[in-house]
Amino acid sequence: MKRRTLLQWLGVAASWPLARVELRADELAQDQVFVLRDVAATVLPATIGTKGQNDAVDNFLRWIREYKEGVALAHGYGDPRLVKSGPSPAPAYTKQLIALQQAAQARGGRFGSLPIETRRELLDSAFKSADVRNLPGRPDGKHVVADLMAHYFRSSGANDLCYNARIGRNTYRAIRVTTARPQPLNGGPGR
Amino acid sequence: MAVHECDVCVIGGGITAALLIERLAQLKPGLRITAIEAGRSIFDRENRGNYHRRALEYGEHPWHEDYIEDQQAKGMISMTMAVGGQALHWGGACNRFSAEDLRLKSMFGLADDWPIEWDELEKFYVQAEHRLNVAGDPSPYPADARSAPYPQPAMPLSYNLQVLKKWGEQSGLKFSPLPMSRNVAAPADGRGACGLYDTCGDVCPTGARYSPDYTYQQMIAAKKITLHDRTLVRKLTLNDGTNTIAAAIGYHQDRPADPTEYRARLFVLASGQCWSPHLLLLSANARFPNGLANRSGLVGRFMSGHKFISAQAMIDEETFPGQNMTHSLISREFFRCATNKPFVRHDTRVWESSAGKEPRLRSAEGRLLLGDELLTDWRERALKGSSVRLRAYYDSHPSIDSRLTLDLTSKNHYGDPMPKIDRQLDAAATAREGATLAHCTEVFERMSKASNGRLTGKPTVSTYWDHPAGGCRMGTDPAHSVCDSYGHTHDHENLFVIGAPTLPTGGCTNGTLTFVSLSLRSAGKIAEVV
Numbered sequence: 001m002k003r004r005t006l007l008q009w010l011g012v013a014a015s016w017p018l019a020r021v022e023l024r025a026d027e028l029a030q031d032q033v034f035v036l037r038d039v040a041a042t043v044l045p046a047t048i049g050t051k052g053q054n055d056a057v058d059n060f061l062r063w064i065r066e067y068k069e070g071v072a073l074a075h076g077y078g079d080p081r082l083v084k085s086g087p088s089p090a091p092a093y094t095k096q097l098i099a100l101q102q103a104a105q106a107r108g109g110r111f112g113s114l115p116i117e118t119r120r121e122l123l124d125s126a127f128k129s130a131d132v133r134n135l136p137g138r139p140d141g142k143h144v145v146a147d148l149m150a151h152y153f154r155s156s157g158a159n160d161l162c163y164n165a166r167i168g169r170n171t172y173r174a175i176r177v178t179t180a181r182p183q184p185l186n187g188g189p190g191r
Numbered sequence: 192m193a194v195h196e197c198d199v200c201v202i203g204g205g206i207t208a209a210l211l212i213e214r215l216a217q218l219k220p221g222l223r224i225t226a227i228e229a230g231r232s233i234f235d236r237e238n239r240g241n242y243h244r245r246a247l248e249y250g251e252h253p254w255h256e257d258y259i260e261d262q263q264a265k266g267m268i269s270m271t272m273a274v275g276g277q278a279l280h281w282g283g284a285c286n287r288f289s290a291e292d293l294r295l296k297s298m299f300g301l302a303d304d305w306p307i308e309w310d311e312l313e314k315f316y317v318q319a320e321h322r323l324n325v326a327g328d329p330s331p332y333p334a335d336a337r338s339a340p341y342p343q344p345a346m347p348l349s350y351n352l353q354v355l356k357k358w359g360e361q362s363g364l365k366f367s368p369l370p371m372s373r374n375v376a377a378p379a380d381g382r383g384a385c386g387l388y389d390t391c392g393d394v395c396p397t398g399a400r401y402s403p404d405y406t407y408q409q410m411i412a413a414k415k416i417t418l419h420d421r422t423l424v425r426k427l428t429l430n431d432g433t434n435t436i437a438a439a440i441g442y443h444q445d446r447p448a449d450p451t452e453y454r455a456r457l458f459v460l461a462s463g464q465c466w467s468p469h470l471l472l473l474s475a476n477a478r479f480p481n482g483l484a485n486r487s488g489l490v491g492r493f494m495s496g497h498k499f500i501s502a503q504a505m506i507d508e509e510t511f512p513g514q515n516m517t518h519s520l521i522s523r524e525f526f527r528c529a530t531n532k533p534f535v536r537h538d539t540r541v542w543e544s545s546a547g548k549e550p551r552l553r554s555a556e557g558r559l560l561l562g563d564e565l566l567t568d569w570r571e572r573a574l575k576g577s578s579v580r581l582r583a584y585y586d587s588h589p590s591i592d593s594r595l596t597l598d599l600t601s602k603n604h605y606g607d608p609m610p611k612i613d614r615q616l617d618a619a620a621t622a623r624e625g626a627t628l629a630h631c632t633e634v635f636e637r638m639s640k641a642s643n644g645r646l647t648g649k650p651t652v653s654t655y656w657d658h659p660a661g662g663c664r665m666g667t668d669p670a671h672s673v674c675d676s677y678g679h680t681h682d683h684e685n686l687f688v689i690g691a692p693t694l695p696t697g698g699c700t701n702g703t704l705t706f707v708s709l710s711l712r713s714a715g716k717i718a719e720v721v
Contacts, residue, residue: 020378045566063248074252074393078655080270082260085249116561124559127552135552138250146552153550153565159513161552162569169513170390178387179347182511191509191575 026088027065032097033057036148038112039100042119043149047161056144056152063139063151064090096144100126163191195453197225197417198298200455202264202424203462203510204228205276207690207701207710209403209410209639210322211461214711216415218718224416226407227441227453229423229466230273231256234408236398243394253393254279259561259605262423264465266594266612268655275403276463280393282517283372283400284701285325287316289335289526291536292698295588299534299650301619303695306667307676313338315708320370323401323707324379327370332523337346343375349515351389351543354508355579356520359541361641364634366520366541370704372401389515419443422451425459425607427474427483427686428451435685439701440604457685457721460663461680461710464494464691468595469610471688484663484673485595486679491595494614495697496656497587498538500631503546503578506644510577512545525583525634526699534623535630537585538700544580547647578647582636583631586699587656590617595662614656628652658702663692677716678709689713694697 028036037057044053071085103122104111111119123145127133129142138154139147152158156169165182199215201208204226212224233254242253257273271277290309295302317339320327328345329337345368348356352368359366373385374397382405383397391400398405410416421444430437439453460467468491472482482490522539548568553559560568598611616624632650639645666672669681672695678687691707698705 028655043334043561043565045563045686047563047566067249068245068251071249072252072255072258073250074246075258075270078268078653078657080268082258082270085251120559120561123561126557135550138248149552149565153569156513158550158566160567162573163511165511167511167513170388172386172388172396173346175385175387178349178389178514179353181350191511 026067026090027061028090028094031050032094033061035097035101035111036060036144038110039097039145040148041112042116043123043145044152045161046140057148059155060139060148060151064088064093086141089139089144089147092141093147096126096130144152160185166190193449194454195225195419196454197452198455198461199224199457199717200453201226201459201461202439203276203460203466204230204274204403204407204418204420205461205463205690206278206281206403207463207706208459208461209275209406210319210707211459211689211710211714211717212410213322213406214414214714215718216410218714219721222721225421225453225455226416226418227424227439228274228418228420229259229262230271230420232274232404232407232418232420233257233279234274234404236404239394240396240501243390243396246393259423264469264610265464265598265601266348266595266614267610268657268659272399274407274418278401278403278703281400281703282391285320285323285327285370285372285704286521286538286700287313287335288698288700288702289523291527292696295586295696298530299528301534302617303664303666305582305676306665306672310711312705312708315680315712316704318711319704319708322711323372323704324374324703325370326373326385328367330364330367330523330713332526334527335523343373346371346373346375346385346518347387348520349518349543351510351512351514351577352518352520354577355541355543356511357581358506358642359520359522359638362634362638364522364524364539364638366522366539369519369521369540371518372616374399381409383499387515387518389513389517389652391517392408402586419451421445423605424470425450425473425605427470429476429478429483429683434683436683447605455685457687457717459713459717460686460688460692461690464496464659464662465595465610465612467688469597471546471663472595472597473607479682484681484682484686487670487673489591489664489671489673491662492591492593493589493661493695494593494595494612494659495587495589495661495694496614496659496702497584497699498656499582499584499653499698500548500628500650501631501653502581502635502650503544503647504581504635504639504644505547505576505578505647506639506642507576508642510541510543512573513576514543516543518542520573521700533620533626535627536699537583537627537631539634540582540584541671542580542582544571544578544582548578579639579644580651581635581650583634584657584699584701585627585631586620586696588617588620588696590615590620593617594660595701605642612659614659624652624665656697658697660691660694660697660702660706663688665693666695676712678713679720687713687717
């Protein structure tokens with residue numbers, strides 16, 4: 001890593017939560033977590049702020065850690081099929097983050113420091129290589145960045161943000177809440 | 192071979208078995224009742240919150256090992272095989288059929304009449320609604336008159352459904368909250384109260400939605416039942432020289448080479464529309480070479496249920512997707528059909544929806560969207576009116592060739608051929624398919640236009656039949672039916688088939704309440720004859 005790039009990294013990393021020291025086979029190494037946080041600043045809404053973006057990455061890292069292999073997935077109704085969860089996506093995620101970091105360096109530096117259209121180009125290329133065509137319904141292991149985005153944008157919190165309303169999808173709410181027009185998140189009439 | 196003796200042996204551990212046994216134990220205290228279920232008991236209620244979380248996050252099935260991998264049927268719409276059956280994770284919809292369902296032949300010259308009067312069935316609807324603690328409002332259609340009110344008022348409508356009810360009624364149809372088996376007002380029967388959390392599609396965190404596992408646990412605790420789970424009944428045997436059932440031969444998953452002979456005075460087949468006819472066919476012997484209870488040749492025939500037509504509409508009203516996607520509105524406007532008009536019967540259902548309003552990775556032009564761009568694109572689409580999900584379950588009368596057969600190309604580890612179900616409409620139902628689709632499309636379009644809306648695509652017909660039934664149809668004539676209206680088989684004086692398999696036709700709305708009502712009626716007859 002070049003000295004300038006390293007300093008860029010350290011500058012950005014100073015705002016990130018301390019990473020865990022111990023590392024398991026089913027989680028990302030610290031270097032990759034740094035890259036992921038850097039990318040998150042581009043692919044997650046600035047509206048939720050740096051803390052919101054870091055929280056979203058933390059939630060995604062927990063998702064990776066708690067992933068279980070070989071577990072029966074919902075077998076559905078109508079045309080049921082038995083499908084089991086595949087291997088942990090962590091090793092593939094690691095390779096994808098390393099590749100993204102290398103591609104960014106080849107274009108001039110840390111991912112987050114590149115012009116937005118260059119970042120878009122890099123991700124576009126990575127998604128095409130991984131056959132990511134749309135935001136998955138939930139992380140599906142095809143590409144770590146698309147999965148991070150899916151994990152956030154498919155969340156109840158993102159749904160509330162979209163509608164500017166306290167809907168609380170998939171959360172426990174009182175009946176008096178569900179039967180009333182949802183309250184706005186940030187003032188105004190909502191929606 | 193180990194021998195287990197009881198008075199009544201119930202084969203199957205789903206919702207109809209649970210409620211039949213509960214009723215039977217009330218009518219005949221002290222009766223020794225054994226239930227045998229091929230699947231396992233899933234009684235770890237304390238873990239369900241976590242299972243549900245993992246279902247949302249990882250797509251994991253929240254009902255662990257509720258299936259038997261090599262005990263599956265082609266054409267079956269659910270793999271679930273466990274104590275509680277598919278009602279472990281049903282929505283709780285409790286609609287009644289209507290009197291027309293029982294008189295299709297005499298009123299319209301279609302399909303067959305049921306061998307039971309509406310007033311008689313209605314009494315058992317009331318019983319079933321009380322046992323399931325159904326929450327519902329009286330129907331706005333006078334023809335849906337009831338002999339007793341629902342045990343609870345309807346579930347409160349989410350804000351979204353309140354908006355959609357006003358919208359839907361502009362078309363002239365009258366909508367009601369779908370009657371649901373839920374504790375709404377307060378906890379009851381060992382189960383909590385509903386919070387309208389919208390997690391009920393997979394796991395109800397409070398137990399507000401009726402689930403048969405509670406009933407089984409209560410009956411086990413009260414010593415009203417002996418439950419043998421993880422035990423597959425592979426054959427029913429006959430007594431020498433008579434047509435009475437002697438025993439059910441069961442194989443526990445841990446002792447596959449060591450069967451148990453379940454002897455009883457009376458046997459009740461409560462294994463649903465797939466596994467009930469399957470066991471009868473598997474139990475063929477020299478005297479009944481086509482299978483037990485099958486002198487009519489109708490076991491595994493007239494497999495019914497109903498197809499459905501689905502559509503999505505975009506309307507001007509503002510809703511907030513994610514409040515409660517499980518609960519729906521129902522209109523019974525088209526449960527009745529004038530006898531001098533082309534026949535069409537269906538229910539009309541409305542749900543909130545987020546279809547077409549989901550976040551997406553690329554703009555319509557294919558540009559990759561990042562961060563706030565993606566959020567802005569999402570908002571622009573999401574905040575433009577609302578999406579609505581529409582559905583109509585419609586009368587789909589089966590032909591005699593709508594069949595369950597033994598599939599010799601697919602066998603379990605014992606070598607038993609598995610069922611293969613191939614549903615077929617009868618000639619009249621086939622002939623009116625196009626007209627039914629056109630009618631439902633017109634209804635959906637009329638509803639949409641009421642709010643400057645439109646359908647977002649052509650309505651589509653389902654690829655499967657929902658709420659499946661049939662395979663052991665009831666009737667008065669032993670030459671044209673398998674059992675009488677109580678499920679008492681014509682060929683074996685100590686064998687009953689209960690619930691879904693006995694229905695001659697599958698109605699045009701959810702079937703569970705009807706399956707349960709008929710089973711409660713069977714319980715009375717079984718108590719008499721046992």
